[in-house]
Amino acid sequence: MLSALITIIRRDLLVAFRRRSELVNPILFYVIVITLFPLGVSPDHEFLSKLAPGVVWVAALLAALISMESIFRQDFDDGSVEQLFLSQHPPTLLILGKVIAHWLITGLPMLVIVPLMALLLYIPEQAIPTLFLTVLIGTPILSLIGAIGVALTAGLRGGGVLLGLLVLPLYIPVLIFASAAVSTAIEGLxxxxxxxxxxxxxxxxxxxxxxxxxxxxxISMN
Amino acid sequence: MWAWFHKLSSPKYYYEWAGKWLPWLAGITVILMVVGLYWGLVVAPTDYQQGESYRIIYIHVPSAWMSMFVYVVMAVAGFVALVWKTKISEIVVSECAVIGAMFTALALITGMLWGKPTWGTYWTWDARLTSELILLFLYFGVIALYSSIEDKRVAAKAASMLAVVGVVNIPIIHFSVTWWNSLHQPNMDIISENPSMDPSMLWPLLVMATAFKIYFVWLLFIRIRNEIISRERTTNWVRKLIAES
Known part of the structure; x- marks a missing residue:
C-alpha cells in the first residue's frame, strides 16, 4: 500500500516537472498579488505590517485556488482517474497521494517564498517563524478542500470561476486562524x-x- | 413504515401525496402568518430600549432560524440522496438550496434594516452577520453547481455532496467567526424558566417561527411537484395528467 502511495506521488511529481512552466506560474501569481497591495493601499510601514497577515493569506488562498485545477483536470480527461478506482488499492489512499504530490508542487514553493514576502510587507522578524508554521499547516488544508471542489467540477468545461464559488467559503476558517496566529505573533503574544x-x-x-x-x-465520472 | 418511505420515494406517488397536503399547508401558513403578524406588529408592547424598531424581529428571527434549518434539511436530504439514490431526495436538495438562500437573504436584509436605527449602521462585521453571509455564499455554491451540470441527476448528486461537505464546515465556520469578532447579542434564552424575553413579545415570535416552518414545507412541496413534472414530462402518467387537466 505504501509503495502504491509513493508510486503515485512520484508519478505526479514527474509529470509536473516535465511541464515546468506550470510549476512556476502559481508562485509568480502569489508574488504579484502580494505586490499589488502596497501599490493599491499604501506603502506605509506601520499600516502594511498591520495588514500583512491578511494579505499574505488572502493571496495564498487565491494562489491555491488557481493552482487547484491541475490536480485532476488532465487525469480526468485522459482517463487516469478511472484507473485509480480500478486499482486494487483503496482509492482514498491513491487520492491522498495525489493531494500530497499537488501540495509538494504548489504548497512547498510557497513555504520557501513566504519569508521573503514577509520582508516585503514589513512583518517583524519575531513573527516570521509563526507565519512559516501557518503556511506549513494551512496550505495542505487548502489542497485537501480544494481537491473536493475540483473533483465535483471535473466533468465541466471551464469550471474555474465555479470552483472559486464552491471552495472559497470553505477556506474561510483557515484564513481566520492563520492570519489570527500571525497577527498575535506580530503583537508578541x-x-x-x-x-x-x-x-x-x-x-x-x-x-x-x-x-x-x-x-x-x-459522481463526476458518472 | 419503511414500505411507506419507499412508496414516497416514487415520483408519481409523491406527487399525489404532496398534492393532498397543499391546501392544508397553505391554510395553516396564512392563518398563522396573519395571527403572528397582527399579534407581533400591533398587539405586542413597545420595547423600552429599542422602541418600535424591534418589531422587525418577527420577520428577522424566524428567517434566520429557517436559514440554518433549511441547510440541515438540505444536507440530510443530500446524504439520503447519496446513500439510497432516491429521486425525491435529490430534488429536495436543489429546491432547498433556493428556498434556503431566500430565507438567508431575508434574514440579512431585515437585519440590516434593524441595524440602522439600533446600531447606527447597516452593516457591521460582527460574527452572526458574517456567518449568515457565508451561509448565503454556501447556498449560492450549491445552486451554482447544480445549475452548471447539465445532466440533472448528476447535478443533484454533486450538489448533495457539496451540501454534506458544507454541513461539516458550518460549525467550524461559525465558531471561527465567533472567535474572530462578536458584537451581536447572545442567543436569546427562551425555553428556561426565566426567559430573557417577555411572554407578551415571545408568543407572537413563536407563532411566526411556526408559520415560517410550515410556509417552508408548503413552498418545498410546490417546488418539488413542479420539478417532478418537469423531469418526468416524458412518462405516461404525466402525459395523462396533462391531458386530463
Missing part, C-alpha cells in the same frame, strides 16, 4: 492556540477530505 486549531483542522481534513474527494470523483 503566544499564537499556539490558533496554530493548534489550524492543526486540528488539518487532521480533520486529512481524514474526511479523501472520502469526499473519492465520492465526488465517482
Amino acid at each position: 503566544p499564537s499556539s492556540g490558533h496554530l493548534a486549531m489550524l492543526g486540528s483542522g488539518l487532521i480533520l481534513a486529512l481524514i474526511l477530505a479523501p472520502l469526499a474527494i473519492s465520492a465526488s470523483l465517482k
Whole structure:
C-alpha cells in the first residue's frame, strides 16, 4: 500500500516537472498579488505590517485556488482517474497521494517564498517563524478542500470561476486562524492556540477530505 | 413504515401525496402568518430600549432560524440522496438550496434594516452577520453547481455532496467567526424558566417561527411537484395528467 502511495506521488511529481512552466506560474501569481497591495493601499510601514497577515493569506488562498485545477483536470480527461478506482488499492489512499504530490508542487514553493514576502510587507522578524508554521499547516488544508471542489467540477468545461464559488467559503476558517496566529505573533503574544486549531483542522481534513474527494470523483465520472 | 418511505420515494406517488397536503399547508401558513403578524406588529408592547424598531424581529428571527434549518434539511436530504439514490431526495436538495438562500437573504436584509436605527449602521462585521453571509455564499455554491451540470441527476448528486461537505464546515465556520469578532447579542434564552424575553413579545415570535416552518414545507412541496413534472414530462402518467387537466 505504501509503495502504491509513493508510486503515485512520484508519478505526479514527474509529470509536473516535465511541464515546468506550470510549476512556476502559481508562485509568480502569489508574488504579484502580494505586490499589488502596497501599490493599491499604501506603502506605509506601520499600516502594511498591520495588514500583512491578511494579505499574505488572502493571496495564498487565491494562489491555491488557481493552482487547484491541475490536480485532476488532465487525469480526468485522459482517463487516469478511472484507473485509480480500478486499482486494487483503496482509492482514498491513491487520492491522498495525489493531494500530497499537488501540495509538494504548489504548497512547498510557497513555504520557501513566504519569508521573503514577509520582508516585503514589513512583518517583524519575531513573527516570521509563526507565519512559516501557518503556511506549513494551512496550505495542505487548502489542497485537501480544494481537491473536493475540483473533483465535483471535473466533468465541466471551464469550471474555474465555479470552483472559486464552491471552495472559497470553505477556506474561510483557515484564513481566520492563520492570519489570527500571525497577527498575535506580530503583537508578541503566544499564537499556539490558533496554530493548534489550524492543526486540528488539518487532521480533520486529512481524514474526511479523501472520502469526499473519492465520492465526488465517482459522481463526476458518472 | 419503511414500505411507506419507499412508496414516497416514487415520483408519481409523491406527487399525489404532496398534492393532498397543499391546501392544508397553505391554510395553516396564512392563518398563522396573519395571527403572528397582527399579534407581533400591533398587539405586542413597545420595547423600552429599542422602541418600535424591534418589531422587525418577527420577520428577522424566524428567517434566520429557517436559514440554518433549511441547510440541515438540505444536507440530510443530500446524504439520503447519496446513500439510497432516491429521486425525491435529490430534488429536495436543489429546491432547498433556493428556498434556503431566500430565507438567508431575508434574514440579512431585515437585519440590516434593524441595524440602522439600533446600531447606527447597516452593516457591521460582527460574527452572526458574517456567518449568515457565508451561509448565503454556501447556498449560492450549491445552486451554482447544480445549475452548471447539465445532466440533472448528476447535478443533484454533486450538489448533495457539496451540501454534506458544507454541513461539516458550518460549525467550524461559525465558531471561527465567533472567535474572530462578536458584537451581536447572545442567543436569546427562551425555553428556561426565566426567559430573557417577555411572554407578551415571545408568543407572537413563536407563532411566526411556526408559520415560517410550515410556509417552508408548503413552498418545498410546490417546488418539488413542479420539478417532478418537469423531469418526468416524458412518462405516461404525466402525459395523462396533462391531458386530463
